[in-house]
Amino acid sequence: MSFTQSDAYAIAKKLTAEIKSGRRHDLVIVRYQGTYIAQYGITRGSKEKGHDYISRQLHMNLKQCREFRACTFSVENYVELLRSKNLIKN
Amino acid sequence: MQCQVNRVCNVTFGRIIEYRGGFISEYGMTIATTAIALPLAHIDFDISTFGPDEPYRVKKPLTVHVVGKECDFTASHWESNTHTTGESESEAVDNLKSLLLDVFDSLLAEPKETLGPKPAQQLAVLQEYIERVK
Numbered sequence: 001m002s003f004t005q006s007d008a009y010a011i012a013k014k015l016t017a018e019i020k021s022g023r024r025h026d027l028v029i030v031r032y033q034g035t036y037i038a039q040y041g042i043t044r045g046s047k048e049k050g051h052d053y054i055s056r057q058l059h060m061n062l063k064q065c066r067e068f069r070a071c072t073f074s075v076e077n078y079v080e081l082l083r084s085k086n087l088i089k090n
Numbered sequence: 091m092q093c094q095v096n097r098v099c100n101v102t103f104g105r106i107i108e109y110r111g112g113f114i115s116e117y118g119m120t121i122a123t124t125a126i127a128l129p130l131a132h133i134d135f136d137i138s139t140f141g142p143d144e145p146y147r148v149k150k151p152l153t154v155h156v157v158g159k160e161c162d163f164t165a166s167h168w169e170s171n172t173h174t175t176g177e178s179e180s181e182a183v184d185n186l187k188s189l190l191l192d193v194f195d196s197l198l199a200e201p202k203e204t205l206g207p208k209p210a211q212q213l214a215v216l217q218e219y220i221e222r223v224k
Binding site: 020022023025027029032034035036037038039040041043047049050051052053056057059086087 | 164176185191197200204206209
């Protein structure tokens with residue numbers, strides 16, 4: 001499975017992320033308790049393009065990101081992952 | 091003869107110039123076969139300018155890596171963990187240039203105390219390469 005723009009927007013929605021309109025991309029900004037944790041760009045356009053790199057930008061591996069999209073990896077699991085990597089404070 | 095394929099690219103001298111989907115002719119099928127047989131391209135580019143309309147200066151060239159084939163290319167600046175796509179190598183690089191500036195603007199606008207460890211690291215990396223000019 002490859003991530004498309006639709007998947008990238010769905011992940012942003014699940015993360016209740018802020019979406020800023022940039023030059024050619026929509027920039028998704030992920031915060032946890034007000035802290036800027038991660039961001040990724042979604043290419044605007046009608047054609048679906050691969051966005052597999054968003055897993056790296058969200059500090060997940062591809063499997064975790066696929067499970068996050070499929071809802072078998074929850075937001076709570078994601079927060080726990082970030083905590084285990086010392087990317088958020090306890 | 092008509093063949094249904096999911097993706098097809100027109101190629102000229104081995105370079106992909108156009109993408110379209112749907113029904114294609116027998117002639118198109120030959121072209122599609124050629125496109126699918128193309129190896130995965132790995133190319134490095136140096137970004138040394140963001141263009142005259144952008145109020146940014148490149149302090150030192152940013153080396154970006156482009157990988158892909160057919161009409162699906164991903165451009166990456168690994169040091170700042172910034173990636174995007176394009177339908178050609180050059181479009182992917184142009185898209186990455188614009189995304190790097192979007193990310194830089196976004197990180198610069200954020201108060202330092204609310205930047206997490208990775209975004210703070212990204213900003214430090216980008217500041218080695220890019221500066222805003224007045």
